[in-house]
Amino acid sequence: MKKSRKFRTDCSGQLLIVAALAIAILIASTSIYVYELTTQTPSLENSSMAELALAVKAGLRNAMISALANITKGGQKTVLMENLAMLAGAYMQLHPQQLCQIRCTLLNGAGYEDGVKLSWNNNGLGVSSAYVFFTLKILGPAHNLTINDAINVTTLLAAEGCYTIDRNGSIKTVSLTCNxxxxxKPxxxxxxxxxxxxxxxxWVPAENPDxxxxxxxxxxxxxxxxxPSESVNVSVQxxxxxxxxxxxxxxxxxxx
Structure with a gap:
């Protein structure tokens, strides 16, 4: 059976990574700016910390999505930690006093290696996934905030089907359902x-699939x-x- 189809990492994949990291850094700089404006008002400190924490988690998720898109098309698994490290470094550099400290750990186990799981098997189920644990520390004038959390990015494809035969018995019409x-979430x-x-x-491409x-x-x-085969093996990519x-x-x- 066909295990996988190799794709070369192209410029568009690299541009996607750069764009996602740029957006994440923009979110970081905006959040830190808002935080600095509100630190003089103690009653708003906790809410500004929460906003910054949400922005950091969103940035980490975007970095993981970009890395997984790259990896599933032939890129190295190391790009996942590289993306996360670049993002964490950007957050820290945007504030010299190290307002925001981020430590990421890649999951190894449960089918994951270096935070990545690619399970493209012959049972009608395909999984492309990344899983990262992170610790976030935000240092404020009056309070400190520490968050231990995890982020999972998973694309799952389930495919099943059958075929019918025409009257002459020569042409098989294959019908697949893919989720x-x-x-x-759908x-x-x-x-x-x-x-x-x-x-x-x-393996050959299906002609004019509907x-x-x-x-x-x-x-x-x-x-x-x-x-003439009694069964038809298919690969949905x-x-x-x-x-x-x-x-x-x-x-x-x-x-x-």
Whole structure:
């Protein structure tokens, strides 16, 4: 069965990382500026700390999404920690007194290695995921805030289907149902490509597949193949709206 389809990391992937980090840094500078304006009012200190904490977590999530998009298209796993370190450094440099301190730890275990899990198997389920623990310390004039939390970014693809045969018994019409999720919530795809196994280890693109979005993260895909095999092996390769790639292989049998 087909394990994965290699993609070269291109300039667009790098631009996505730079853009996401730039947005995160902009959020950081804005949040710190707001914080500095409000530190003279003790009653607002706690709320400004909370706003900064939310901004930091949003920035970390954006950095993880950019890294996972890069990794799933052939980039090195090290880009995850590199992105997080760049972002943490940017927050600290924006305030010389180290108002904001961030420490990130990548999950190793439960299928994750260096914070990344790519599970593209033959059981109709594909998972592209990143998982990071972080400790955030915000130092204020009167109060300090410490937060221990975790962020998970996951794109999941579930694919299943069957086929019917025409009257002549030569053409099989394959019908697939695919469900896409981001962090267990229905999501949309930016691009879907379907392959089928014409002969052992020879995968070819499905010709003119009819792809329909039904809403709620669900897609139907219909295409025709000519093969004497009693089963049709398919590979659904998808890029979600966040530019994260995921792959799911499945076996389609004759509809009952």
């Amino acid at each position: 896409v999720f981001n962090e267990n 999501a949309q795809a930016r691009k879907i490509i379907v392959y089928w196994e014409q002969t052992p280890e020879l 792809i329909i979005y039904l809403g709620n993260g669900t897609y139907t895909i219909v295409f025709a193949v000519t093969t 998808l890029v979600d709206a966040r530019n994260i790639f995921v792959l799911a292989n499945a076996t389609c049998n004759l509809a009952s």
